[in-house]
Amino acid sequence: MMKYNALARIIRVLLTLVICLVSFTCIMDLGSYLFNTKRYISTSGGAAFGDTGGPGTYLQIGMSVSIPDTSIWYKNGNFETRSKTRYFGYDKFDNDRLNNSVITKKIANTLVALDKENEITVGNDLMMTGPVLLKFHSKNKIDNAFWFFYAQIRIYAVILLLFFLIKLVNIYLKGDFLCKRSFKLISFIGILLISVEFFELVCIFINTQIIPAVRLETKALIGGFSNQGGVDLHFNFGGSVNFPNIGIGIIIIILSKVIKDAVLIKLENDLTI
Structure with a gap:
């Protein structure tokens, strides 16, 4: 038991560090959006932490390549x-x-x-099943605001997920994991996973109205047109929904309910005996 307690404490520390790191990134992004400050921190040795690129917001977008x-x-x-x-x-x-x-x-x-x-x-x-990240910036301030808050909400969802996991670890360390609170937290994790993907679906619909698709165009500045052998590179917002997360979320909710009912039945049987 002591072994698992030590591992649980290490996991809790790591999750807390990740929350601090992600939260700090959110603060820098918010400062950059509202006050035009830097989105990164640089050290005297030349190393940098954060987004050192130009203005814009990274969005998840599907990619297709045709050779x-x-x-x-x-x-x-x-x-x-x-x-x-x-x-x-x-x-x-x-x-x-x-x-x-x-x-x-x-x-x-x-x-x-x-x-x-x-x-x-x-x-x-070529087949790519997962989305990639592209940075978008528009002259339209409404578009930039939508993209910024869309990206921030996804990050806040990650922070909330890590917070739920820390709560579960704390319950485990107290030695009372098979309780109502832990099953409720597990259900919240499943609901969160499903909600994030449905939120993604809504944002995909909005993004497709703003940007139907992105395509690579190659133009030679000297010597005429060149298209690199006809390789076709397309991006669109149709591939950024993680449907397995919806299935995982549903399974987590069902399992939490089943295990909760099983524990309650066992407790009733123990009291009867």
């Missing part, structure tokens, strides 16, 4: 990309195009596995 098998440039300035995995009869179509048109440049894109025997082939289809 074509072949990129073709024509003399009249047209450009196209082809992929064997996306077009049936690609080889025949491509050969006809080559025979009847003037090609100025053709580039093949291949992902290569660095194995010893070269027996492994890698497809160009």
Whole structure:
């Protein structure tokens, strides 16, 4: 029991440190938004803590990358990309195009596995299941305010989750974990996880009205247009909801209720005996 108590105390200290760190970041972000102060702290050695970039708010956004098998440039300035995995009869179509048109440049894109025997082939289809972070800043102050408070609420949700966990650790250290309060806290954690994702859904709808999508455009400053072999990089707000969190939240709520009822039945049976 003493072993677990020591581990619980270490976890409580770590959770408290994380809360302090995240809270300090929130304070710096709030100061930067309201008073235009720095969002980072620098040391005499040159190290910096915080966001050292320009103005803006980091938002979660889905990312998709498309790498074509072949990129073709024509003399009249047209450009196209082809992929064997996306077009049936690609080889025949491509050969006809080559025979009847003037090609100025053709580039093949291949992902290569660095194995010893070269027996492994890698497809160009990419799939990313999680969101990435992009910083957004607008000339519209309402947009900036919405993005700022959206990001802050997500951080406050993390702080609240850590606070609930610390409360659970404290109950455990008191030796009375199987009580009403602990099951209520566990239910709150499940509700919080679900609420954050539904909040994310609402914010996604608003963000798609402000920014339907983001796409990488590459322009050469010297020597004409260049598009890096036709690699297509898209961002949109459809992939930032963590649906597994909703399922986990529901499971946590159900388990807390089931275990609570089981403990109450056991206590009633013990009293009857």
